[in-house]
Amino acid sequence: MENEPMEDQPIAGSLIEDAWSEGSIYERYMGRWSRLLARDFVTWLDIPAGGNWLDVGTGTGALVDAVCEHGKPKSILACDPVAAFVDVARRNITDDRVEFLQAGVGELPSRDGGFDMVISNVALNFFNDATEALREQASLLCAEGMVAASVWDYAGDMQFLRHFWDEAKTINPRAAKLDEGVRFSFCNPGALKELFSGAGLEKIRIFPIAVPTIFENFDDYWSPFLAGTGPAPSFVASLSEEDRILLADGLRRRLPVATDGRIDMVARAWVVAGCR
Numbered sequence: 001m002e003n004e005p006m007e008d009q010p011i012a013g014s015l016i017e018d019a020w021s022e023g024s025i026y027e028r029y030m031g032r033w034s035r036l037l038a039r040d041f042v043t044w045l046d047i048p049a050g051g052n053w054l055d056v057g058t059g060t061g062a063l064v065d066a067v068c069e070h071g072k073p074k075s076i077l078a079c080d081p082v083a084a085f086v087d088v089a090r091r092n093i094t095d096d097r098v099e100f101l102q103a104g105v106g107e108l109p110s111r112d113g114g115f116d117m118v119i120s121n122v123a124l125n126f127f128n129d130a131t132e133a134l135r136e137q138a139s140l141l142c143a144e145g146m147v148a149a150s151v152w153d154y155a156g157d158m159q160f161l162r163h164f165w166d167e168a169k170t171i172n173p174r175a176a177k178l179d180e181g182v183r184f185s186f187c188n189p190g191a192l193k194e195l196f197s198g199a200g201l202e203k204i205r206i207f208p209i210a211v212p213t214i215f216e217n218f219d220d221y222w223s224p225f226l227a228g229t230g231p232a233p234s235f236v237a238s239l240s241e242e243d244r245i246l247l248a249d250g251l252r253r254r255l256p257v258a259t260d261g262r263i264d265m266v267a268r269a270w271v272v273a274g275c276r
């Protein structure tokens with residue numbers, strides 16, 4: 001019954017699990033793009049050198065790499081509840097300023113004197129209660145500290161996922177509820193501002209960042225969706241073989257595939273920052 005559609009398994013507001021698990025698979029699916037975003041996000045923040053950072057939902061450490069390279073930190077404590085991600089990040093990042101911890105929202109570590117920056121890269125929408133998560137993050141700041149987050153513009157110009165869900169909805173009606181543009185409806189400037197101010201944060205700044213997502217060919221786009229890490233791949237794993245083939249064929253027709261097979265798109269994110 002491996003390919004039977006999964007019905008009604010409510011987990012974190014969804015019908016199927018988001019299945020964050022495998023570090024190397026995550027890198028091909030999302031890490032290669034979240035790394036590009038992380039670099040521009042840290043540059044936009046323009047934080048003075050020498051700060052102590054907390055990275056929440058670090059995954060395989062995309063943001064940690066960017067902070068080490070562009071943020072001139074004194075220290076970074078990077079957390080994720082998924083052991084497999086923390087293991088990969090710990091193995092790959094050996095910078096003396098960085099420490100990793102297996103921990104999630106609700107159990108974030110504090111620091112004597114507080115953190116200068118508490119930050120998350122494309123993770124805020126996966127926390128169970130984003131307002132509570134931001135409150136917890138704000139409570140860990142030092143007096144002049146800042147909370148910052150990036151989120152993909154799922155309902156708008158996060159193009160490779162937008163095409164995926166728009167096509168998926170034509171194949172299977174369950175996709176309408178699972179569409180990340182619907183589930184993560186606060187990923188737009190107005191709602192993000194409300195969310196940050198609802199968590200008691202002030203001097204809120206919001207900015208769009210678009211990164212190029214260039215796929216060599218259709219297989220480069222599609223194969224990470226077959227590997228089961230993340231919301232869209234989890235949905236693909238729940239489909240019958242027949243529906244999976246229909247979805248792939250539909251995407252082949254829908255995507256802007258160039259004559260040499262390359263698929264050039266952009267992924268837009270919103271970056272937001274606020275102070276206590």
Ligand SMILES: C[S@@+](CC[C@H](N)C(=O)[O-])C[C@H]1O[C@@H](n2cnc3c(N)ncnc32)[C@H](O)[C@@H]1O
Pocket residue numbers: 020030031034035038056057058059060061062063079080081082085103104105120121122123126127128
């Ligand atoms: C899309 S990934 C982003 C990973 C990384 N920040 C990046 O830029 O590639 C979302 C991350 O949020 C983490 N996550 C999910 N629920 C969480 C929670 N309650 N607390 C902390 N992290 C969580 C997942 O394990 C995953 O690593």
